[in-house]
Amino acid sequence: MKSILEEYKCGKARLLTMLEESDDPVVKTLQPSLKTGRKWKVTEAVDEAKECFKMNEVIGQTQTDRRGLGSTTAKWWSKTEGKEKRDMVTDEIRNKEDSKLVQKAVQQPQQGQWTNWDTAIQRSLIWNDIWHMAPLRISFLIRSVYDLLPSNANLVRWVKKDNPKCPLSQGRQTTEHVLSSCKVALSQGRYTWRHNRVLQELASVISTAKGEIQPSSTSSTVFTTEDGVKKWHGGSVIINICEITLLSSDHLPLP
Ligand SMILES: [Zn+2]
Structure with missing residues (x-):
């Protein structure tokens, strides 16, 4: 999912480069100024991206992976024209924005856990999907992905409880433990x-x-427990599996 800020910046940069390369001599010479925020100036960002391309051209093609020499093709700033040039600028701004987000995320132990996911399956969510999801379902989805559900381990972290142990297995009760790795469950x-x-x-x-x-x-x-057969009714059991109530029965994450 793209950040709105990133889209805004790319849109502004695209517009500026289009105006700069306009066929209309008046527009081209007038250099209209685009309004952006106080901290981020589109002209500075575009200039920076262009400088970066020029620098890359001076450095020349470098080997970035294990593929053989000459197997990667580079786009050179001086040899591209029109739309391709505009795309290069917006891509550069997008990359910068992405790397800024990653830099911020690695510094956050909880929210930035996704930086360590190697085998996670990509799931493409667009804003439209999110708007059409039931609020509690999306809440559960996001909080389970980013480990923000009130498991005992998290409650201890938030100073709401003293004991992070799972009442069933006496292991540390994290979200992962509740949902898939409690041995007793x-x-x-x-x-x-x-x-x-x-x-x-x-x-x-x-x-x-x-x-x-x-x-x-x-x-x-x-399912059977030590003292015989125990029946479960209602919905909250999916979450209740480890004897904790993360959400009430209305909040079921149905398939
Ligand atoms: Zn357990």
Whole structure:
């Protein structure tokens, strides 16, 4: 997802370069000034990007990865024209903005955890998707991704609790622990139960869409505990799996 600030800066830079290269001699010589914020000036940013390209041209082509010499093609500022030139400027501004965000993120232990994700699957979310999601679902999604749910470990960090332990396994109760790595929850079949509930939900949606009679959902799948069989009802159990209530039953992250 692109930041709005980044889009704003790129838009301004694109407009300035278009005006600079205008076919109309009046516009070209007049050099209209574009209004931007106090801290960021579009003319300075564009000039900086151009200087950067000129510098790169002086340095020449360098090897940045393990590919063979000459296998990468570089775009040279002096040899490009029109739209390609404008794109180079906006790309440079975009890259600068991205690297600024990354620099900021690595300094933040909690919010910047994504800088350490190596195997995470990319998910493209656009603003339109977010606006059409139920508020509590998006809240759960974001807070689980950035580890901001009130697990015991986080409650200790926020000085709301003294004990970060999981009541089931006595391990440190982080969000990851609750959702997928509590050994006791695994041995008691709670994760299987959750998995089956999700499948049940999918099956009922599909059968409703096909116009079939819905399978009865009264037989709540059970998991066994040491003192026998325990039944779970309602929705909050998906989150309640590790005996903590991250959200109430209305806040279910359905598939
Ligand atoms: Zn546990």
